[in-house]
Amino acid sequence: MPLVKSAYKPSLLFKSGHFSTIYSSKLRVAPSVQQLRERIHLKDGDFLDIDWSYSKNKSHQLAILIHGLEGNAQRPYMKGVASHLNKNSWDTVAINLRGCSGEPNRLFRSYTAGATEDLEDVLHHILKNYNYTNIILNGFSLGGNLILKYLGERPFVPQEIKKAVVVSTPLMLDQSLEELNKFSNSIYARYFLKSLRKKIKEKAAMFPNEFSENKWKEIKSLLDFDMVYTSKAHGFKDAYDYYRKNSSLQFLPDIKIPVLILNAQNDSFLSPACLPYKFAENHKYIYLETPKYGGHVGFFDKNNLYYNEKRTLDFIKTL
Known part of the structure; x- marks a missing residue:
């Protein structure tokens, strides 16, 4: 079009x-x-x-x-x-x-x-x-x-x-993460990370066998969050595997x-x-x-x- x-x-x-x-x-x-x-x-x-x-x-x-x-x-x-x-x-x-x-x-x-x-x-x-x-x-x-x-x-x-x-x-999740990691976008990255860390702390309390408190403390960035939690909790090898399989640009042709x-x-x-x-x-x-x-x-x-x-x-x- x-x-x-x-x-x-x-x-x-x-x-x-x-x-x-x-x-x-x-x-x-x-x-x-x-x-x-x-x-x-x-x-x-x-x-x-x-x-x-x-x-x-x-x-x-x-x-x-x-x-x-x-x-x-x-x-x-x-x-x-x-x-x-x-x-x-x-x-x-x-x-x-x-x-x-x-x-x-x-x-x-x-x-x-x-x-x-x-x-x-x-x-x-x-x-x-x-x-x-x-x-x-x-x-x-x-x-x-x-x-x-x-x-x-x-x-x-x-x-x-x-x-x-x-x-x-x-449309490309990995590239958008790279943009968010830039200094000019640090205010947004910190906002998202604060909210996500709060939730993952709750998860650690709910599922101590799945996610230890020490693991939660390792999360210092949005990439860390996807490496430590998102990918593992949802069946992906790592964060990059998650980004690759879920970025929507590849699905547009169909x-x-x-x-x-x-x-x-x-x-x-x-x-x-x-x-x-x-x-x-x-x-x-x-x-x-x-x-x-x-x-x-x-x-x-x-x-x-x-x-x-x-x-x-x-x-x-x-x-």
């Missing part, structure tokens, strides 16, 4: 990628959304909490939302798109990935950028118990990578899934529904590989939009309605 020319033109302050990222994550007031929680029990004995929000009128259209690393359904970017879609006749359900709903998950394993079996379980639950004929997937950062992998690794996806929109998505990838050029989390211009030009279903500005999930716009939220609705209007 032709590359999408972006209409996003923010005000002066929001031309800074770092300002956009930090403001949108820490200072944006989340739109008001009434969320109703449902717990799904998974096949392996664990659980997922999903948060529903509804349009005023009964709808057969559903958007499934997936947050980024150490996010949850209450983050401003999640509530922002849920609010906008609810106002435009879409129900939404936001998935809190394992351990992200405010309660530790039951198992030693947690969530990853490629755990598509959890998305599959949510879809199975929804299709079995609810009457939605049109479903779209909307993911942010890690959640976007998970959605792209899900769509590309299977020969078929449920016919109810019509389109997907992914925002600020690291996607068979329309997908919009919205990645800002000044997103400091993303490497050049996350802006695959030549590939998108020749793919029937991949729409690539790369605004000059936007930071990481920071597409600020007027009236607390973000550009990515407007683009998501615009992209899915015609199914």
Whole structure:
């Protein structure tokens, strides 16, 4: 498909990628959304909490939302798109990935950028118990990578899934880690690591035979976390094996529904590989939009309605 020319033109302050990222994550007031929680029990004995929000009128259209690393359904970017879609006749359900709903998950394993079996379980639950004929997937950062992998690794996806929109998505996980490890991104790396270390300390207490306290103390970086915990808890040889097998770029060729990838050029989390211009030009279903500005999930716009939220609705209007 032709590359999408972006209409996003923010005000002066929001031309800074770092300002956009930090403001949108820490200072944006989340739109008001009434969320109703449902717990799904998974096949392996664990659980997922999903948060529903509804349009005023009964709808057969559903958007499934997936947050980024150490996010949850209450983050401003999640509530922002849920609010906008609810106002435009879409129900939404936001998935809190394992351990992200405010309660530790039951198992030693947690969530990853490629755990598509959890998305599959949510879809199975929804299709079995609810009457939605049109479903779209909307993911942010890690959640976007998970959605792209899900769509590309299977020969078929449920016919109810019509389109997907992914925002600020690291298509190459190892390269995005390299970007996060740069000094200019140290504030973000420290934030993620602090949250992850807190969770892994809880895991060590829950599973002393799996993860000793001394092992927990070895984690000094995001790479350490994936080496010491992520890879071992989820069946990978090491962190690099995890990155290689779960990076979504390799799954794009086999996607068979329309997908919009919205990645800002000044997103400091993303490497050049996350802006695959030549590939998108020749793919029937991949729409690539790369605004000059936007930071990481920071597409600020007027009236607390973000550009990515407007683009998501615009992209899915015609199914």
